[in-house]
Amino acid sequence: MLRGCKALLGAITLAVGLSGAAKAADWPSGPVEVIVPYAAGGGTDATARFLAQVFQEKLNQPFNVVNRTGGGGIVGLEALVNAKADGSVIGVTSADLSTFKWFGQTTLTYRDVAMVGIYNMAFPTLMVAEDSPFKTAKEAFDAIKADPKKYKLHIGSSIGNSYHISFVGIAAAYGINPAEVPTVTGTGAVNGVQELAAGAVDFSLAALAEADALMRSGKVRPLLVLGQEKASAMPDLPTAKEALDVDWQFGVWRGVAAPKNTDPAVLEKMRTAFAEAYATDQFKQLMSAQGFDVFTVPQDQIEAFVDKSEAAAGEALKQIGVVK
Amino acid sequence: METLVAAVGLVFTSEVLLTVIASSFLGIVMGAIPGLTALMALALILPFTFYMSPVAAAAAMVSASAMAMTAGDIPGALMRVPGTPASAAYTMDSYTLGLEGKAHRALGVGIIVSAFGGILGAIYLMLIAPTLAEVAFYFSSDEYFWLTLLGLSCTTLIGGGSTIRSAIAVFIGLGLGTVGLSVEGGVPRFTGGYTELLGGIPLIPALIGLFAVPELIKMARPVADNAARIVKVKGRLFLDSIADVWRYKRGILASSNLGAVIGVVPGAGSDVAAWITYGLSRRFTKLKPETTEWRLQGVANASAANNAALGGAWVPALVFGIPGDTLTALVISVLYVQGIRPGPSIFTESGPEVFAIFIIFILANILLLPMAWMCVRAMNLLMQVPRYAIVPMILTVCVVGAYAADNDSFGIWVMVVFGILGWILESNKIPLGPVVLGFILGRPLEQYFVASLQKYGGDPFGLLTRPTATALAVCVGILWSFQIFSLVRNLIGTRRSIKPQGE
């Protein structure tokens, strides 16, 4: 009933909207809305706000950030997919949002939007308590391989989250059956490192920034980056390739996107503006202040990159039986 | 020391100070309007805080809640309508005093001791919170599970009224908390196919609906009963009551301490603190009942306690991320949005911000005196506003609040549905406080439960292996056996006549 009414009203709104649609050859011809699918104050929001700021200065039009939260980010993605494709709406999207389709919660992925550019990729690290017997990643992975049922792993939030995917893929490539590792879920990565400090689990997955406070108070330490990019905050920390000789990786990329049917000429303008904003020192400084490493992919390789990332996620989720 | 200097620097900026004054003003107005509670003041401020700095956001919450708590006494004394649930305990006393022409003393005492209790609560927060944080480093999901359960059980014990109804309220709240993706995997539960619900029911629109709509319904009745007698304040508010405050100094000190401690217990907030201290002060008083002094004493003790509880409730909120009451539940979500993560590491992660919050607590309670004075003076004017303008005003602000939480009109639907739910529950005398607490704690409770069982391979007795966890479990066990005992006694029928205190 409610759904039906909303759909009807939506149709009316759409009809009204279409009549006033602009022929945006010259982008941006008016204010642009930037949809952020996460709450204000978070990391993604901060980067989006900064990008909006840089865009605004360069293009002389207001870029207004709108937080469309809810549904773990799906609501925001839906809003972006269904937005007017006249250049008046862009948004932030991420690899996280594209894993939802594996769980059957939505059919939408990055394929339903037009990618403008990628500006960050994040990997979790494997954390142990300070008094853990494991000094190197290799010792830890060998111990898990020898007796996969013995050690408890805290994966932050729920089964199949992006950190879990990063771990599962690397563990499987190392010859461990990740489905056998006792897995503990919780309220997030910060909660996981706290469990580690309390001595309740043996390993946990967290980004360096998330474990920062407990690392500084000497309660936990990282063993390796579960990926192939060095962390700029801790360049000594080995990557999966260095520590385990494993090439596999899945990282959470974040990027800017526009609705699918946006005019190619407008998209081109967006991509140029994005590249300029990405190149500023301001942007890099802001990112590192938030604990984000800047990372981008050349325009012509974006599609291959995101496809590969999605395939990796699917592969890992099969290992633990989320995808059949 | 450096932290303290940094904290002072954070507090004394024009943004923060202006926020303190503006939200104090809002808090006072909201508290003084019957039916609008401190909680609603915070829910209304919430969309504003998204655009503030972390300290300013916390300052808004602290000052609005302190003001609303105190201002709630004012309509109680003048119109026999408690402005907030916490002032309901002594409304009859202060109103009777008002009818006797002593409203200025009742209010003066109430305001002065409120400021005192508030400052004492802040000191508690300063002293206890860092110590507790050290301990909390060793808390795992087992301990958190029992602690959360303890908090929920406390609400049914001391929520006032019937145990069964409080229990129903908690269960309904917990049940609402399970809506959304399941905690361990990604199975959608009770979402009815709405994507918007996958992340759970949006809290703010739900709260607005639950509390505001039933109250609006009461207020929107065509006004026929204007017969209520209205008390006017004559005499000097503070000067005439200093002597009274001094007379009850020991009781006020004891009540403030007790209030702060009650605030620290997760789940028991200002309302509970007010009722318990009021009850105790009545039991142990040496004064003759029904006299002016006797009434003033009750007002003084309970007013001090409910403000002291405000500070105390921040302790578990900051240290464990577990709200001490419904107010701090909202505070926690604000802190998260602002990038301040409640938890034992908050003092290393956000030290200056936390100390800034302490300073604001004291500041706000000092500011309380002139603000409340102005409020009492303005009360006569405020009562001139046509009543039919109040309902549309509140409703419009509620709609904006429900919408702005997610920038989605789905929030308005949530508000409507929860408004209907709140109305049904309130008509059936189900208390709304425990519903909200259950709703907020439901997801964490399940998360801790699931995490612990995962650690112990599904063995529920694993929850009893860690010593602190076992101790907490024993507390829960004792509490439950008391509950069940009294329930059984009630059903068997050897019931003593239990009258709610304060009638």
Place this chain on the structure above:
Amino acid sequence: MERVFPIALICAGAMAFYTARSYPKSMFSPVDPGTFPSLLAAGVMVCGLLLLIGTFRKTAQPVADEDASANMGMSEFMTGVALIGVLILLALSFDVLGFIESCGAVAVALAYLQSRRIIASIVTGVLVVAVVYVVFKTLLAVPLP
């Protein structure tokens, strides 16, 4: 009349219990997605039953607190229905008409409901909506439609 609520509660609990039982088993975790909701649903049913028993035993009836104005009269019921009706209309029209129009109409209607004075109601409604709109949209940049 007072038995309707406990019975409704038991039914709601039973429905929730049934739904929770239908959720798939988790292959990865010892706790299934339905475990916790079923426990809660059972709790609701037990409490509803106790409440129902209470209504049959006058002695177990809890003392009604006066300030809750327990005796809901017809007028309050009608106000409630009217207010909720207005709210549903508002939610339906919000996306189409936008904030000013739909909230303005509702504000005027509510003011009229209480005061029965047309001009005063219109003035109130317009004033309220204008002030709220300016404060939130202009000063706080809430993207109201």
